[in-house]
Amino acid sequence: MAFSDPTITHCMKCGAPAPTWPIKLHQNIGLIAAHQRSIFEGQICKPCVHREYWKKFAILVTVGWTSYYSIIIGPVLLVLNTVNYVRTVSSKPVGLPPRHDGPAPQLLPPS
Numbered sequence: 001m002a003f004s005d006p007t008i009t010h011c012m013k014c015g016a017p018a019p020t021w022p023i024k025l026h027q028n029i030g031l032i033a034a035h036q037r038s039i040f041e042g043q044i045c046k047p048c049v050h051r052e053y054w055k056k057f058a059i060l061v062t063v064g065w066t067s068y069y070s071i072i073i074g075p076v077l078l079v080l081n082t083v084n085y086v087r088t089v090s091s092k093p094v095g096l097p098p099r100h101d102g103p104a105p106q107l108l109p110p111s
């Protein structure tokens, strides 16, 4: 797992200050004789972990195996993602949101 930074205090996906988990998810789209692969890697909050996993899952079970090469790699990536997902959701967060001691922080509009 390449991404594991305890100083990350915000979700890299939605930007929310929340506990974050490093995760790596694969995506593959089969195009008969070609395929399109991509990897998502980042440290994100739990709702985003679920959302990203199921998004990749939906892509992999529908168009993830629809090429010659993908017939093999599609299911492999599905298993790989599921292993990464289960490992991520069952582990402790690596990054924690900034602590708020004392009064609530003033939220100022971006200038």
Ligand SMILES: [Zn+2]
Binding pocket: 011, 012, 013, 014, 015, 016, 044, 045, 046, 047, 048
């Ligand atoms: Zn998030």
